[in-house]
Amino acid sequence: MGVGTAALWFVDAVDPSAILRPGVRSSHDAAAAVARRLHPGLEPDLVGMAPLTAFGVASEPDRVLVGCFPGVTVVCAAEPAAVRPSTVSETWRTLSPARTVYLVASEREHAWGAFAQWTDGTLRRSFSAGPTYIFEDEGLPQPWERPFWSGEHPLRFDGDYPDPQALPFHPQEFADAAGAQWLGVRMIGGAQDGDVDPTSVLLCDFVMRDPAARPAPNSAPASSGTQSTTDDQPRKRGLFRRLVG
Template sequence: MASIVSALWHVDAPDPAAVLRDSRPDPAAARALLGRLFPGRRPVALDRVPLTQAVHGGDPEREQVFVGSYPGVTVVCSGELHLRTPSALPLRWRQTLAAEHTFLTVSDPPGAWGAFAAWERGILRRAFGADTVEFFEDEGVPFAWEHPFWAGRHPIRWPAGFTPPPHSLPFHPRRLVEQANASWLGFRYVGRLAGEPDPADIEVWGFDLLDKDEPVTPPRRARSSWWRRGAAL
C-alpha cells in the first residue's frame, strides 16, 4: 500500500472480487446506509470516485464519507476508521449493516504502521496493529495466510548500514495488511496480480456530512480536484 488506507468492508458474497469487478455501486443503498450511520446528519452527494481516492478519507477540511454498495459487498471509507487498535471500532460501524464478514484494513505509510481486524457475524475473530517495532494490538489466532510473515519469509528491507532494533517485527506490518486485503477481498492496492480487480476501477459514492440546517457549499478545488459535482442520486 503506497498511500494511507482506511476501509471497512461488509461481505456476504462468496467471491467479492468478482462483484467488485463486474458491478457498479448503488447510490440509493449508499445514502440509506449513511442515514442509519449518521441519523442526525444530512448526507450531500458528491459523485462517484475511485476507491484509491476514497481510502484517503477525503478533504481534511470537510467531514466526508465514501460508500460503495454492491450486491453482497459494501465498503465504507472515513477518517474515523483510521485506528491503530482496530478492535476498538465503535459498534455502530460494525453492526449498522449486518453481514457474515466484516473487515477493517488500515495502512499509514508516514507512520510505517498497519492494522486490520476481522469479525464473523459480529464476533471479533482477529485484530492486529503494529509498526515495525511495536505492537498496538495482537488478538485472536492468526489466519493461515499470515504464517509466512511470522515465519520470516517476508523480511523488512532495512537501509544499508542500519542496525534494526532487536525486537523489530520479522515483516513490515503494512505488507501484512496488504495480504489481508488480498485474502479477504481478492485484490491488492500494490503489486496487483493478473485477474485481480484494479482498485482504481472500483467506484464508491462520496458524501459531505452536514448538520441538518447547514448550507451546501462546493468543495475546495485545490484539495478535491477529483470531484465532479452535479451527480444526482
C-alpha cells in the first residue's frame, strides 16, 4: 500500500463546526509549538497557509500541517495513517490536550479509508478498510453509520461485474462521513449541504528542518499545497505502515 495521510483532531469545543465555519486561520505560534512537540530538535519553517483539502501534502517527508483554533486542533501527517487505527501511539493521541480525539485517514491509490474516536483516552470506535477487505472494525457502530451498512451508498464499479467481496460502500466516503458527523467538515469529497467548506479552513503548512543543517542553495519552499520542497532534507518522517500477510 502507498503512503497514506491522516488528520488527527483534538476537540474540546462543544460544536467544532461553529469554530471552523467562519473560515478562521490557524494561530501560527500555537501551530509551530505543536509541530516542535511532534518533531523534537527540528524547527518548523512556514511554507504558507494551506486549506484543509490539501491535507494529503502532509504525506511528504518532513511536512506537517497544523491548525490551532479555539477548542479545536488538527494535525495532518503520515505517521498516524495506520492500517489499524487502534495502534496509533499514545504520543500522537496526546499531542494536544483534549477530551476527544478523532482520526480520519485515507490513501487514494488503493481507495483505503479509516476513522477512529477516543474519549478520555479510551478507544470508542475504529474502522479501516479497502474496497474488498476490512482491516479493523472495533467498537459499536454509531447511528450515523446505518445508511452505509444498509447499502444506501454503494460502490461504483467499471463494467458489469462488481467484486463479490466488495463492501456496500466506498471506504473513503465512509471515512469522510465520519468527519462530517463529528466535525461538520469533509476533507476528501468536498462540502455537502450544511458542511463547513474545507477550502476555507486554513492550516499552517510547515517543513521541518534541522537548524544545524546548512540550507541547500536556492531551496526556498514552494507555495503551500503544490509540490514537495524537502528532497534535500533529512527524512525523519515515517512511511505508511504496510499490510502484513
